Amino acid sequence: MARISGSNGARTATAIRSAALTLIYRQGFAAMNLRDLAAEVGIQPSSLYNHITSKQALLFDMMQEHMATLLAATDAALEAAGPALMDRLRAFIAHHVLYHMERRQEVYIANFELRALDPPNYRQIVEMRRNYEARLMALLEEGVATGELEVADIPVTTFAMLAMLTGICTWYRPNGRLEKAELVALHTELALNGVRRRAVSAR
Amino acid sequence: MARISGSNGARTATAIRSAALTLIYRQGFAAMNLRDLAAEVGIQPSSLYNHITSKQALLFDMMQEHMATLLAATDAALEAAGPALMDRLRAFIAHHVLYHMERRQEVYIANFELRALDPPNYRQIVEMRRNYEARLMALLEEGVATGELEVADIPVTTFAMLAMLTGICTWYRPNGRLEKAELVALHTELALNGVRRRAVSAR
Amino acid sequence: MARISGSNGARTATAIRSAALTLIYRQGFAAMNLRDLAAEVGIQPSSLYNHITSKQALLFDMMQEHMATLLAATDAALEAAGPALMDRLRAFIAHHVLYHMERRQEVYIANFELRALDPPNYRQIVEMRRNYEARLMALLEEGVATGELEVADIPVTTFAMLAMLTGICTWYRPNGRLEKAELVALHTELALNGVRRRAVSAR
Amino acid sequence: MARISGSNGARTATAIRSAALTLIYRQGFAAMNLRDLAAEVGIQPSSLYNHITSKQALLFDMMQEHMATLLAATDAALEAAGPALMDRLRAFIAHHVLYHMERRQEVYIANFELRALDPPNYRQIVEMRRNYEARLMALLEEGVATGELEVADIPVTTFAMLAMLTGICTWYRPNGRLEKAELVALHTELALNGVRRRAVSAR
DNA sequence: AATGAATGAGCTTTCATTCAT
DNA sequence: TATGAATGAAAGCTCATTCAT
Numbered sequence: 001m002a003r004i005s006g007s008n009g010a011r012t013a014t015a016i017r018s019a020a021l022t023l024i025y026r027q028g029f030a031a032m033n034l035r036d037l038a039a040e041v042g043i044q045p046s047s048l049y050n051h052i053t054s055k056q057a058l059l060f061d062m063m064q065e066h067m068a069t070l071l072a073a074t075d076a077a078l079e080a081a082g083p084a085l086m087d088r089l090r091a092f093i094a095h096h097v098l099y100h101m102e103r104r105q106e107v108y109i110a111n112f113e114l115r116a117l118d119p120p121n122y123r124q125i126v127e128m129r130r131n132y133e134a135r136l137m138a139l140l141e142e143g144v145a146t147g148e149l150e151v152a153d154i155p156v157t158t159f160a161m162l163a164m165l166t167g168i169c170t171w172y173r174p175n176g177r178l179e180k181a182e183l184v185a186l187h188t189e190l191a192l193n194g195v196r197r198r199a200v201s202a203r
Numbered sequence: 204m205a206r207i208s209g210s211n212g213a214r215t216a217t218a219i220r221s222a223a224l225t226l227i228y229r230q231g232f233a234a235m236n237l238r239d240l241a242a243e244v245g246i247q248p249s250s251l252y253n254h255i256t257s258k259q260a261l262l263f264d265m266m267q268e269h270m271a272t273l274l275a276a277t278d279a280a281l282e283a284a285g286p287a288l289m290d291r292l293r294a295f296i297a298h299h300v301l302y303h304m305e306r307r308q309e310v311y312i313a314n315f316e317l318r319a320l321d322p323p324n325y326r327q328i329v330e331m332r333r334n335y336e337a338r339l340m341a342l343l344e345e346g347v348a349t350g351e352l353e354v355a356d357i358p359v360t361t362f363a364m365l366a367m368l369t370g371i372c373t374w375y376r377p378n379g380r381l382e383k384a385e386l387v388a389l390h391t392e393l394a395l396n397g398v399r400r401r402a403v404s405a406r
Numbered sequence: 407m408a409r410i411s412g413s414n415g416a417r418t419a420t421a422i423r424s425a426a427l428t429l430i431y432r433q434g435f436a437a438m439n440l441r442d443l444a445a446e447v448g449i450q451p452s453s454l455y456n457h458i459t460s461k462q463a464l465l466f467d468m469m470q471e472h473m474a475t476l477l478a479a480t481d482a483a484l485e486a487a488g489p490a491l492m493d494r495l496r497a498f499i500a501h502h503v504l505y506h507m508e509r510r511q512e513v514y515i516a517n518f519e520l521r522a523l524d525p526p527n528y529r530q531i532v533e534m535r536r537n538y539e540a541r542l543m544a545l546l547e548e549g550v551a552t553g554e555l556e557v558a559d560i561p562v563t564t565f566a567m568l569a570m571l572t573g574i575c576t577w578y579r580p581n582g583r584l585e586k587a588e589l590v591a592l593h594t595e596l597a598l599n600g601v602r603r604r605a606v607s608a609r
Numbered sequence: 610m611a612r613i614s615g616s617n618g619a620r621t622a623t624a625i626r627s628a629a630l631t632l633i634y635r636q637g638f639a640a641m642n643l644r645d646l647a648a649e650v651g652i653q654p655s656s657l658y659n660h661i662t663s664k665q666a667l668l669f670d671m672m673q674e675h676m677a678t679l680l681a682a683t684d685a686a687l688e689a690a691g692p693a694l695m696d697r698l699r700a701f702i703a704h705h706v707l708y709h710m711e712r713r714q715e716v717y718i719a720n721f722e723l724r725a726l727d728p729p730n731y732r733q734i735v736e737m738r739r740n741y742e743a744r745l746m747a748l749l750e751e752g753v754a755t756g757e758l759e760v761a762d763i764p765v766t767t768f769a770m771l772a773m774l775t776g777i778c779t780w781y782r783p784n785g786r787l788e789k790a791e792l793v794a795l796h797t798e799l800a801l802n803g804v805r806r807r808a809v810s811a812r
Numbered sequence: 813a814a815t816g817a818a819t820g821a822g823c824t825t826t827c828a829t830t831c832a833t
Numbered sequence: 834t835a836t837g838a839a840t841g842a843a844a845g846c847t848c849a850t851t852c853a854t
Contacts, residue, residue, distance in 0.1 A: 026318065027318060028318065028319070034823080035824095046826080047838070054824080153381070156386065160368075160370060160371075163371075167362060167365070182356075186360070186363075190397040194396045215814095236847080236849080237849060238847085246815090247816075250813070251850095253814070257850080414834085418834080436639035439826080441826085449836090451829090452830080452836060453835050453836065460829080522640070566774075568776070569773050573771070574768075592762055595761065596766065596769050618816065644845090653818070654845085655819065663845080
């Protein structure tokens with residue numbers, strides 16, 4: 001009977017997404033149940049359906065929104081970096097690391113709950129991921145073409161770099177030992193060292 | 204559905220683990236159900252319990268076995284590499300990459316199903332993981348001490364390197380474009396480039 | 407979905423009854439849900455409650471209205487038939503068949519959704535049905551008394567005749583092979599043949 | 610915990626069908642819920658699924674079994690009646706009425722829950738019904754051909770006769786005023802009077 | 813070692829209904 | 834009069850697990 005006074009549709013919808021983010025991140029999509037989600041939001045399970053179509057649709061919407069945001073933010077960062085290839089590569093890496101610290105839950109879910117998607121939803125999100133990876137692959141290709149980079153195998157290197165730079169979302173905690181800026185700098189160097197043209201290749 | 208003909212006890216137990224490996228890898232532990240597992244093995248769900256204690260125990264046993272094998276195999280590889288630091292570091296990387304290609308399902312599960320473990324089981328597996336990470340961290344420390352390596356932050360670099368080298372288990376497919384040996388070589392160079400002492404550090 | 411444009415209150419109430427008629431006829435009362443009903447009317451489910459008290463009350467009102475109309479129309483038809491018993495019997499049959507073709511949805515619902523009524527509502531509708539059946543039973547009794555009819559068992563014959571004459575509402579479709587008048591004539595003969603006094607009873 | 614001692618799969622399956630028969634007859638398929646069904650049988654709702662595939666499948670199986678039995682029993686009765694048309698027609702009617710008294714629940718469900726069937730199931734049962742109706746229609750056609758019967762419209766008469774003879778399943782109660790044999794005789798006469806060749810046709 | 817039948821807890825989702833706006 | 838958001842009860846069904854055979 002106790003209604004949330006001033007309860008508001010948009011606010012509830014936001015609260016659902018926010019709570020789902022935490023719960024899916026912590027327990028996984030399959031292990032999260034809608035009772036717990038509703039309890040976290042402070043509503044009854046049935047009330048969720050005023051705001052979502054289904055559990056599956058909730059996951060898909062969250063992923064799609066996240067991927068769209070990531071793509072747009074990445075493009076904005078690349079745009080802002082200016083024309084120089086190395087500047088754009090650094091911008092991509094820095095943006096990726098920062099984003100993966102600040103939105104580590106969304107990122108983690110988008111990476112590891114793909115298998116929970118229905119086939120049509122799966123195809124759509126995978127396509128968006130491919131677009132994102134293509135941004136980095138294009139930069140590496142460009143760098144190799146200009147001679148600024150030295151990359152033995154572009155696809156493998158793209159995946160390896162992304163895996164390294166994405167790994168941070170599995171262990172980063174705010175208020176940890178290092179500042180975000182330091183982590184960005186560290187990862188940028190690690191990544192660039194792997195692809196920068198080298199005068200001599202030491203054993 | 205009966206996949207195992209003339210199955211006896213031990214063979215059934217093996218078949219269960221093998222089927223569970225695939226199913227958990229594909230769908231995740233929470234999403235896998237024992238009906239499907241039993242069907243894959245060709246027995247009735249209730250018969251599983253002649254071979255496992257519980258779904259949770261099955262996961263734990265598989266993880267523990269995997270981690271023990273990984274640790275032992277790693278130590279053997281380090282032993283075989285001889286005394287030189289760089290040889291041992293290369294041996295660790297090569298072994299890690301190879302192992303993560305050949306046993307990518309076990310590895311993936313051990314990395315991403317930790318949250319599905321009961322607290323006591325969780326603690327035990329996390330401890331084994333820490334031991335594994337410690338092998339690499341020790342090598343980096345030693346390399347920094349001897350001056351053969353140049354590492355800005357040892358823990359972060361350890362995590363980043365492991366993330367990069369582990370990433371292969373998310374996309375590697377047998378019969379892909381590149382041979383295992385090529386992938387090992389590529390990853391070794393990428394990883395070492397990130398930590399090798401550099402004469403001059405170019406922009 | 408909005409089927410009613412420029413709907414006002416009374417028109418909405420009518421639209422609800424009309425949509426409910428079709429939906430209950432097609433799916434049954436228990437299987438009909440108010441979401442679908444509202445959608446058919448072009449309003450939100452909650453808006454239904456400006457026009458109905460409850461799902462149960464909607465059913466009861468519809469049934470009661472139908473039974474009252476049927477009884478009144480039947481009495482009018484009997485009145486118009488004049489004093490002769492056979493004329494009145496023919497009038498009853500003809501009216502019944504016609505009514506069961508023209509309002510076959512109302513009739514079907516009144517016959518087969520009795521069990522969906524709450525006990526007090528049930529009693530009320532069953533009483534009206536009994537009154538209706540009593541009209542025919544009285545005619546048969548009268549015909550037997552005058553010797554114009556020959557009926558082995560009046561209650562059983564009443565039920566059997568009504569079942570036969572009502573059956574048409576389960577298969578009649580407008581624009582079918584036969585005209586309404588033909589169907590009325592056919593059924594009248596079939597029914598009368600069963601009760602008319604016979605000179606000799608052939609094997 | 611209290612297990613039914615000597616519990617037995619086949620017995621439970623039978624009990625489920627038997628309880629479902631009563632519940633569906635009384636409340637309708639949509640209004641029956643599996644919790645009540647299980648309670649009636651004395652098992653837990655989840656245990657139902659050791660014996661049925663789904664609620665829909667339960668309904669379909671029951672209907673199909675019923676229709677198959679009805680068709681076979683009808684054919685046996687016609688066979689036993691000998692070659693004479695009127696004997697076979699009487700046999701059909703008598704068997705129909707008897708069957709509709711003795712299995713009035715199955716019959717009622719098969720007649721009035723068709724709409725609850727999924728489209729593929731619906732088609733299958735409707736086809737069986739059509740076969741049954743065809744038995745009577747063929748008899749009427751034959752009788753018209755031999756001149757023993759006088760039927761204004763064979764399809765309409767078939768439906769009307771079946772409606773009349775089927776109606777008994779809506780009101781018959783064992784231990785009622787009349788014996789089964791009497792009811793069979795009454796209905797036989799009512800039905801035959803409608804189709805028998807008449808020397809003169811009175812007003 | 814394997815199974816069929818049972819279980820109790822729990823799942824996502826639907827439902828009729830309420831109520832402040 | 835209409836609605837969006839909420840509700841509590843209940844729905845059909847799934848799940849891991851048990852246990853007598």
